Amino acid sequence: MTWRIQICHQLTPKVAPSSDNFSKKYSQILTDLGLQSTCIYKEYVNIHRTREFMKSTFMYTEHVNLQSTCSSPLPTRLPSFVGTISNMTVTAGRDSSLSCSVRDIGDYKVTWMHLNRVMLLTIDQTTITLIPRFRVTRDDPTTWTLHIRNVEPDDTGYYVCQVNMEPVINQVGYLQVVVPPEFVDEETSPSHVSVQESHDVRLVCRAKGVPEPTIRWTREDRLPITTARGSKVYKVDSEELVLKGVTRKDMGAYYCIATNKVPPSISKRIVLEVQFQPLISVPTQLVGAPVGTSVTLECKVAAFPNAVHFWRFNDQLLINSSRQETQEIQKGYTTTMRLTLSSIKPRDFGTYVCAAKNSLGETESNVRLYVVPPEQHVDSSLVDTWDRPNEYRSDLDAGSPSYTLEDYNVRGGGPPSPLGGAGPSLGTSGRTGYGGHPSSGTVSISRTGVWYTWCLAAACLGSSTLHITSLCTDLALPLLLLLLGRWEASSRPSPAPALT
Structure with missing residues (x-):
């Protein structure tokens, strides 16, 4: 006993x-x-x-x-562990637990200790530590479970389950508390960074977490990033992104993404603003339009920060009115300026100035509006006959409204023209005929002169300078009048011979 x-x-x-x-x-x-x-x-x-x-x-x-006897002591079964303590990994803020199983515990006690903190946590079913997040339960006669509520990074470490026998026996389990990445705001670049063109810039992204996060940079518009070494890449793995001699092409939003394989990953959007003075490009510097029509003038302005845009004409600032309207279409740092003029009058022709101004400078460019004569109407019968010179119409005479220069030249039987056609001839009756001979008063008009007149008129219509326009006025119109005068003279019948 x-x-x-x-x-x-x-x-x-x-x-x-x-x-x-x-x-x-x-x-x-x-x-x-x-x-x-x-x-x-x-x-x-x-x-x-x-x-x-x-x-x-x-x-x-x-x-x-x-x-009760002194002959020999009775054998005693000592406590022993059943299985091992499982290592745990848990995200900060969640709950976790570690279990320790001991058989034949008898009157011995099971204790839990945090080895990293050198802190006794529990004895048997009693919590010793004053940290309320720790408690112990005895789930069955052989199992003691240590519960940790709302775990914190400091809870990471080795936990020892010990039985107070001589010598003591213990088991060790490890709890790893992982922490999702979090940006360190005081060490991270702000959401907007401004720099003047051709200067250097450094973007910084710092993050903390367990394990240590990694940082990756990308562009929001998926364009390549020009690194400090001049190479073009689509991603940069570094806490710092250094850009040398930035240009307006580097302007845009950049993402720094922090991840440590503990969800969720986080990202920060940093907008890089490259400042430069306005630059104006004009798609069409010479614009022509007839009087009474409408026309739109256009300029494209690139600037940052955004510029103030305006139009001038004859040193007067243009504003919206019943006959003129201004419009601005912005896309990124580029703005399209448009000026629409309605019911154009002669006084509206001239040079228009589009200008832009921001804090770094002012730029302007010119658009010239010139007059274009209205399109002339050409009789379809005339064009039709010229297109088919070999088709003759013998039933027409020179007095008919449908009689054409082509008919006259081909039928007249006169001397051949430089273009290969026969020259016209007039008989005494004033009518054209086959094999007739021109009289002394007959005037031949070749197609060459007519074509010269039309070519010169076409060149005048397409001219865009004052000098060419003046030359057309001086030469084309008199030549045309001369040809028409000769045509009228040749179409009159010759006088009848005097009777003897």
Whole structure:
């Protein structure tokens, strides 16, 4: 028969029970129980010290096993662990737990400790630490589970499950607390960064997390990034993005993406603004239009920051009215300026100025509006006959409104023209005929002169300068009048011969 006696002493830290006092004390207990002191079998003496928070004392627990005979001690089954403690990985802010299983625990105690903090957490089913996020439960006679609520990064480390026997036995489990990436705002570039063209710029993105996050840069418009070495890449893996001698092509939004394989990944959008003075391009600098029609003048302006745009004509600022309207279409840092003029009058022709101004400078360009004569109407019968010179119409005479120069030239039987056609001839009757001979008053008009007149008129219509226009006026119109005069003279019938 075996007795187990447990005596708890609460002593000051400087007082500890000695082995002599231990023997004397329990010898007296055995005597009182009617047992001989020579029958004491001292299996072990374990002094377990636990520092209690908020107290300045130590607790000493002494165990003595007694048996009724002195022949030989009875065998004792010692505690042992069942399985191992599983290592855990948990995201900060969630709950976690570690389980420890011990068989044959008897009167021994199971304790949990955090090795990294050197902190005792629980004894048996009692929580020792003052951190309320820790607690222990005994799920069954062999399992002690340590619960950690709302885990924090400082909870990472080794946790020890220990049985207070001599020698002590323990198991170790590891808890890894991971933290999603988070930007360090005070060390990260702001959302908008401005720099003047041709200057250098450095964009910075700093992030923290467990494990350490990595940073990747990309452009929002999916265009390549020109690195400090001049190479063009679509992504840069670095906390800092350095751009040398930036141009307006580098303007846009850049993304820095932080990830450490702990969801969620995060990103920050940083807009790079490259400042430059206005630059104007004019798609068409010479625009022609007839009087009474409408026309639209256009200029394209590139500038940042955005510029003020305006039109001038004869040193006067143009504003919207019933006959003129201004319009601006913006796309990125480019603005399309349009000026629409309605019911054009002669005084509207001239040079128009499109101008733009921002904080870095002012630029302007010119668009010239010139007059274009209205399209002339050509009789379809005339064009039809010229297109088919070999088709003759014998039933027409020179007085008919449908009679054409082509008919006259081909039928007249006159001298051949430089273009290969026969020249016209007039008989005494004024009518054309085959094989007739021209009289002394007959005037031949070749197609060459007519074609020269039409070519010169066409060149005048397509001219765009004042000098050419003046030349056309001086030469083309008199020549045309001369030819028409000769045509009229040749079409009149010759006078009848005098009677003798």
